Amino acid sequence: MNRSKDAAAERSKETGADFLQLDTAEAPPGGLTDWLTGRLREAVADGRLPAGSRLPASRVLAAELGVSRGVVTDAYGRLAEAGQLAGRGRGGTVVVALAATAAPAPATPAVSAAVPLAADPPARPAPVLFRADPDPEVFDHLRGTPARIDLTPGVPDLAAFPRAAWLRAERAVLDGLAGADLGYGDVRGAPALRQAVAHWLARNRGVRADPDEVLVVAGTAQALALLGRALGRVGITEVAVEDPGSLGARQHLAHWLAATPPVPVDGEGIRVDALRATGAPAVLLTPAHQYPTGVVLGGERRRELLRWAADGGLVVEDDYDAEHRYDRAPVPALRAELPDRVCYAGSISKLLAPALRTGWLLVPAPLRAAVLDAKRFADLGNPVLPQLVLARLMESGELDRHLRLLRRSHRRRRDAMIAAIRSHLPTATVHGAAAGLHLMLTLPEELGCSDTELATAALARGVKVQPLSWHARLPYPPGLVLGYAAVPPGAITEGVAVLGELVRRAGFSPPRRSGAPAGGRRRTR
């Protein structure tokens, strides 16, 4: 005998709807239309049905409630007469402005006066944005601040995103998908993408990897988060970073680890002697194209670094834009030479788009279980559809084609920026032009203003840039980091002209030879 406790409930008539949790049991006998009208009116009044929201079709709602369709159409009709609903033909029945509201608000919910998020990115005044010591929300604020010309670095030519190829690949993926592929998947990532990444790394970066070693992650940001967790488990709580070096990467590591000591970078890359001197057990590096200086790790320095690693040091290699070289083949990844001592992080952000939040992480065998555990308890794995689409683009050669197209576009934009700097910023030194998506400019120390002040003044003129001092904690000349990849040449020229004018203008031009500069103009780091 089956002692099902829910037998009664099972057999009960369906008398409810998800929509507004309507339950006809509440209605007085014979008063269904009044009841429904009242419930709908309340929902419009208290904001659960904001202006612009669409009501279920009367047929559908009637079926869900187990009432005749006339009950629903009558209730809708009464509210339409009261001006709260409007029929929109095939658009269905839509909530219009509340009687109390002046003008119809287009689909903006008139809901609770909730306290906004503490870290909500409002259009803050620019002087707060460009502080010498930026807080963790700084990139949110920077992104949320509108500007006519956006020369901040970090993104490729996004207008070139291969929409048609993406959609074709998505169609093929959906056509070929088994139902089970849409369930909870492999925490390490879809097998097809892990294989495509292994092929890509072998072909383009000299890295041999078994697909089982590849962990698909939500971009380099997540790679650093997972490493932060995993390194903590093996007792590593300190990771040295290049200086200058990416502020964003440093913030991510600092969130998860106890310390991120800076190691100076010179014309050959990171100073390995200084790295040894920190005593840090691990280091985060951008060897193929150092961020932001653009230096390629020199041959002797590379050998010195590999000796440091062979002596027990752990390298975290952020191979963030190695594929974007304009002069020659990129150097192979460090991972290719010493896989047992190198964690390798790559991503699609600079090849296709950061908004895809997709990257990969390879770690030495002893770290694998801890990194996989960190990924599991972060999010159970990346979403599967974009992974499968990306795998198709990588294996079909579409991504290689896109990269070739990007290189041509980026090279033109880089050339436009260099030409504009030559004309408008003749005292600037350009670094890192042979590769990547950005240039680093250093400016003479006698400029007489901090680079954060220069960035602030530029933003006031509609040009958004990053001050170099954001990326440095050790003494370094003032400067700017300028992205060119996502901006058409005309806007690049215009933006650089504004920067040039600001440098020349009163308040910025008079060189100060010695002593402290005027108040507030001291460059801080």
Next chain:
Amino acid sequence: MNRSKDAAAERSKETGADFLQLDTAEAPPGGLTDWLTGRLREAVADGRLPAGSRLPASRVLAAELGVSRGVVTDAYGRLAEAGQLAGRGRGGTVVVALAATAAPAPATPAVSAAVPLAADPPARPAPVLFRADPDPEVFDHLRGTPARIDLTPGVPDLAAFPRAAWLRAERAVLDGLAGADLGYGDVRGAPALRQAVAHWLARNRGVRADPDEVLVVAGTAQALALLGRALGRVGITEVAVEDPGSLGARQHLAHWLAATPPVPVDGEGIRVDALRATGAPAVLLTPAHQYPTGVVLGGERRRELLRWAADGGLVVEDDYDAEHRYDRAPVPALRAELPDRVCYAGSISKLLAPALRTGWLLVPAPLRAAVLDAKRFADLGNPVLPQLVLARLMESGELDRHLRLLRRSHRRRRDAMIAAIRSHLPTATVHGAAAGLHLMLTLPEELGCSDTELATAALARGVKVQPLSWHARLPYPPGLVLGYAAVPPGAITEGVAVLGELVRRAGFSPPRRSGAPAGGRRRTR
């Protein structure tokens, strides 16, 4: 004057390719073809170019290397003669099996003998899989273990995934997308999805939320991870959980927090007196449809819980399948009644597919900054394309349509499962049939075997189920958690018949009246 350090590099001829990092400077004078052939042969031999991988078109590679096309076609030709490459017409030039390999391996890289991941999900023997105290990898192992009939719970009818609607929405999204939308986006999620979620919650769950309060997350797993981090920052390191209650959710909380004390669940839901007795400052709940028992939190119990919360307790509401009710309108979310004391987590996993890894989290205002910070340093935000597609499906009514279709399909499957249980497992008690995607069965204590043993025996017969004891730490009868939503009725009936046979068969059927059951048959928790 521009002091560009890279002037020489800039002007240098392009003589390299990403592909295998080929650099023509290495070639001896007059020996380009020999050099290229040798480099390609090495790459095939050492696995960088595995069988099945495709080479660049000769025209493309020649352009990248700055050599004549004949050099590339000659090199390809020589390797084709040696049997290492094959022309595939429009399919391009493809690597075929190594000479040393017997048969062509289809696109499986013959690369390094890397140590497999420690947590690699192999087809482990079933007895290890169904241990009484499962480890964090247990769901990976369970997923990775093949079975003819998969009755594990947690997924909706995945074959019904609205592929055509998804693809249409994706096309519309790609058509309307600005380039900047593909850059680094709002950490909180795409504004369009936050608005769609706010509308959905208002319409379907009685929850009023400003879109600015909604945080888009990678499913409930990530919601728990972010809360774990954020609660730690406000000094909460202990979150009580329902018992029985989801093993997966408990594992996630336990990864991030110091303690997860169990609180018993009875026919009215969580025992609030027992919750008070734990002294825990917070509790994770599934009030709309308790997991796994299916109990709806009773009215008086609900009021008692809200009093506990008003006294300073914090509720984490996992509203995991509230939309799937078959009998009446779902109860409104607790969040609707006490937004200042309830963190609310919802997800698309049970409405569309877990593989989308998309959910939402609402928290009381004082926790918002910490939760946002946790999301930022987890992954900088969800991928944007699936968010925008989902927003369209939610706002257009497609998701409501899909939910109605799912309810019909799920109801048929539930009915098939209940009928099969009635026939084949007459001693079982069915719980939670009025809603959701699964049933909970309890079995008589005198069954004479543990439910993990039953699950093990079932898997050996090709039927995958979860033992109820996985989800309980306090004393509770043995049982099974059976998912029906993703399985066609015929397979459900067949699977339940196997379970019935196992319960009846020797070793499982003889009721034991007293004393310890035979060795190894004691039910453990």
